[in-house]
Amino acid sequence: MHDILERFLFDHAAVRGESVVLRDSYAEVLARHPYPPVLARLLGELLAAGQLLEATLKFDGTMILQLHGKGQLKMAVVEITSQKTLRATARWEGEIPDVSLAELLGQGGRFVITIDPDQGEPYQGIVGFEKGESVATIIEHYMQRSAQIDTRLWLACDGKIASGLMLQRMPLEGGSGAEDEDAWPRVQKLAETTTSEELLTLPPRDLLHRLFHQEPVRMFDPATPVFKCTCSRERVGSMMEMVGREEIDSVLAERGQVEIVCDFCGKHYHFDKVDVAQLFAGQGVQAGGSALQ
Structure with a gap:
């Protein structure tokens, strides 16, 4: 069944x-x-x-x-x-x-x-x-x-x-x-x-x-x-924008990258300094990066 x-x-x-x-x-x-x-x-x-x-x-x-x-x-x-x-x-x-x-x-x-x-x-x-x-x-x-x-x-x-x-x-x-x-x-x-x-x-x-x-x-x-999970790199990027550049930069300074895990499906999204700079420059998130199960 x-x-x-x-x-x-x-x-x-x-x-x-x-x-x-x-x-x-x-x-x-x-x-x-x-x-x-x-x-x-x-x-x-x-x-x-x-x-x-x-x-x-x-x-x-x-x-x-x-x-x-x-x-x-x-x-x-x-x-x-x-x-x-x-x-x-x-x-x-x-x-x-x-x-x-x-x-x-x-x-x-x-x-x-x-x-x-x-x-x-x-x-x-x-x-x-x-x-x-x-x-x-x-x-x-x-x-x-x-x-x-x-x-x-x-x-x-x-x-x-x-x-x-x-x-x-x-x-x-x-x-x-x-x-x-x-x-x-x-x-x-x-x-x-x-x-x-x-x-x-x-x-x-x-x-x-x-x-x-x-x-x-x-x-x-x-x-x-x-x-079906509706998470995506773009949606995670939008969430990071809502958090704000100052807090995101503090995470970068401490860890070298931002890692976010989807609570629903367990995918891992990674953003380095270049990704974050592009995001807050209004260029959105790049298709690269990783989304690993």
Whole structure:
């Protein structure tokens, strides 16, 4: 079973949904850093949730999910694009035991979702969370409060596969779906019978048939999420310009070169004195240099 994202719609109900399984792309994320098991599973859940949410948005651009905290987990970031590419990373301190999300983040933990369209201004929403909440419940509450969309989410991750199922209630505005107002509580009850084992082992269409075989469900063409990092020598150069010439020169004086490692994919970018001089002279970065895995 390879990476797959399935979209579906209930023909006689104002309910839509998505199901996702991530294997290869998730493995690519984990190959970049030696994540503790609890963080590996957390990133998997965030990746699955991000793919499910992005599939409901009609825009070209990037969606970023972030968890910030003051505990051992400082930050977890997932980026999903409208091209179905993904990447993720996390920063933490010390050895992390298998504890709850609230314990990982400590006091003041927050969830941030950013929508960054290719055209137009970015939108950002920030929510805190309560003890006992999971990635799924945080996103459910966020969608209800910020977008006023009833959303249910089921996520599973075992460190090798990340998967999820999402249902959303659409507004009853007449036409298709308007005749079955009891559909939302009914399909929720059906979805609640799923198990983590089923989410991780069943192909999405088999899972949907198991859950909703008595409902008229319309399937759409599946998509294949893939790992892809958007870092580049040019983007790193732009970041260095934002840091400023004085600080960059101090690094050059101390080390003889500037080395920057991408947190998402692990590539190393090196800039010597000539590269830095050209960059701050407005000539951009040269195609040379190195970007080593």
